Amino acid sequence: MKIITKYLLAKYVKYFLIILLSLELFFVGIDFLQYFSRLPNSANLQLLYIMYNVFFTLTITLPLSLVFGWIVTLTFLIKDNALVSFYSLGVSKREILLPILLITTFFTLVLIGLQSTPLAYSYEQKDKIIKNKYFIDEQKNIFLKYNEYFVYFKKLYPLEKKAEDIHIFKIHNQDVVEIIVGKKAFYQNSKWYVLDTKIIKKPENINWVDSKLDVSYEKFLYTLEGFEPQIISNVYKGKAQYSVIDAIRTILLLDTQESNTNKIKAILYSQIVTPFFVLPLIVIILIFTSPSSRFFNSAFFITISIFSTLTVWGIVFLLQKLALGSVVLAEIAIILPVVLFFILAYVLYYKKII
Incomplete structure (x- = not known):
């Protein structure tokens, strides 16, 4: 030099x-x-x-x-x-x-x-400290679409990667064909593991003679692959803060759902x-x-x-x-x-x- x-x-x-x-x-x-x-x-x-x-x-x-x-x-x-x-x-x-x-x-x-780290959420964190909600990591009554599913979380804990009282509705040809109900769910290995599940399936061909709902119970099952808790939280709240990595993941996810990603792209471009x-x-x-x-x-x-x-x-x-x-x-x-x-x-x- x-x-x-x-x-x-x-x-x-x-x-x-x-x-x-x-x-x-x-x-x-x-x-x-x-x-x-x-x-x-x-x-x-x-x-x-x-x-x-x-x-x-x-x-x-x-x-x-x-x-x-x-x-x-x-x-x-x-x-x-x-x-x-x-x-x-x-x-x-x-x-x-x-x-x-x-x-x-x-x-x-x-x-x-x-801005690719959790520090990208600094504004949200300092705002939570002002409002005395820093240690509260809970969101209620979340309802979102993911691929062929509509998903409802009564309570979601994004940082702990868990949820309570989850309902998953599988849609086919604009008709509900399956419902999965679980008391608790955990996100691990890029999947949601739902515990103590009740599965209700509707018959393909409905008639008055022998049609009935198929109800079964499982100790746990995994579903909703790639549906990350932080992404769920960000999308549901319509946040204006994303880390670079979370923004990219959210855009890739919403593109598969044919959702509008202009706002999240704006956040990503403003960062990079x-x-x-x-x-x-x-x-x-x-x-x-x-x-x-x-x-x-x-x-x-x-x-x-x-x-x-x-x-x-x-x-x-x-x-x-x-x-x-x-x-x-x-x-x-x-x-x-x-x-x-x-x-x-x-x-x-x-x-x-x-």
């Missing part, structure tokens, strides 16, 4: 971390003071609330900090005449941009990786596509930056850069909300603008630099 590259990365990472820490302290601190009176007296729950809030705000502050860190880095490089010195030594803008884009991509992938809007923004900021301190107005540069960053982020956020509300297709509202932004950055880079 070149000395100039090490110098650039050290400066950029330092300013990025300072800004990230500052934004986190600001947002988390304001939120904690706002809801302090509603938090439980337990110090453990208060610490958990802060931890969940830190990650929840991280999804906003990290992308912004990556851009703000680059703005501050450029400001100091220009004021110290370091940037113009790099150009004088034959360092190209490509050699300056490449390590910054790589480290930015790394931090973005870390954020996406974190939206954070990358910072990459073309970093390129564009460098393109329109004067390397000479003589013609450089730092106050004007910082103001315009931050304003442009927040404007772009606001537009991306607005389109994301439109996709979540199923007003616009997720692919059009989220993926297309980011792709067009990349194309714009490439065109400007090609015209201004290459």
Whole structure:
């Protein structure tokens, strides 16, 4: 690694971390003071609330900090005449941009990786702490369709992966042909194991002479393969929070049911596509930056850069909300603008630099 590259990365990472820490302290601190009176007296729950809030705000502050860190880095490089010195030594803008884009991509992938974990549900968890429902993992009266079945759970415990009083109705040609009733059910090995089951089957050919219901009892049976408790919970509540993995599984499941998955796709795309809007923004900021301190107005540069960053982020956020509300297709509202932004950055880079 070149000395100039090490110098650039050290400066950029330092300013990025300072800004990230500052934004986190600001947002988390304001939120904690706002809801302090509603938090439980337990110090453990208060610490958990802060931890969940830190990650929840991280999804906003990290992308912004990556851009703000680059703005501050450029400001100091220009004021110290370091940037113009790099150009004088034959360092190209490509050699300056490449390590910054790589480290930015790394931090973005870390954020996406974190959103593939249970931390993706941080907003829901901190909300449960405020409402004193953190230790309550119970949902009642859930009724959903899965393949040829309609399933009713009187009580569902998603985290414990169990349910009570389950009724499964098998449908064939718009007619109920079988009913499975169980007192308890557990989800293991990608299947639901229903205990103490009562199975009621309707005869295929009904007549007045010998038609009767076939009733049998089993100690346990397995059914509803792949119908995960967390997915059931998310779909039933119409949640706006999914981890990346749960979102992918839910989309695959609902596609087989021919259900509308636009909202869940919007959540998934906002997690894995939206954070990358910072990459073309970093390129564009460098393109329109004067390397000479003589013609450089730092106050004007910082103001315009931050304003442009927040404007772009606001537009991306607005389109994301439109996709979540199923007003616009997720692919059009989220993926297309980011792709067009990349194309714009490439065109400007090609015209201004290459």
